[in-house]
Amino acid sequence: MPNENMEPGVSACPKCGQAMHPAMVKTAIWRGERLCVVEDIPAQVCDVCTEQFYDEETTDALRQLMEEDTAVPKREVLVSVFSLEGRIHRREPDPEGVYADY
Numbered sequence: 001m002p003n004e005n006m007e008p009g010v011s012a013c014p015k016c017g018q019a020m021h022p023a024m025v026k027t028a029i030w031r032g033e034r035l036c037v038v039e040d041i042p043a044q045v046c047d048v049c050t051e052q053f054y055d056e057e058t059t060d061a062l063r064q065l066m067e068e069d070t071a072v073p074k075r076e077v078l079v080s081v082f083s084l085e086g087r088i089h090r091r092e093p094d095p096e097g098v099y100a101d102y
């Protein structure tokens with residue numbers, strides 16, 4: 001629900017209706033097997049749910065950048081890759097719910 005006490009010029013978060021403020025953000029995008037980080041993205045960030053929204057021009061620029069095969073990264077970072085394999089602990093099935101065949 002929109003916040004009635006919002007300052008003028010401040011837009012409401014489409015997700016939760018609270019005030020958003022401009023901020024420079026970064027995002028990570030997979031291009032096939034390649035993980036790309038894009039920074040210096042002007043966004044509106046919700047103060048409450050931290051959701052980020054880009055305007056149309058920013059979305060277009062981001063899409064164009066990701067479609068450009070010749071785009072040159074400004075730097076490279078080493079990314080740590082973790083795995084959840086063997087770390088998921090499923091609960092035992094409820095014995096009451098198991099059908100016993102005598």
Ligand SMILES: [Zn+2]
Nearest residue numbers: 013016046049
């Ligand atoms: Zn929000």
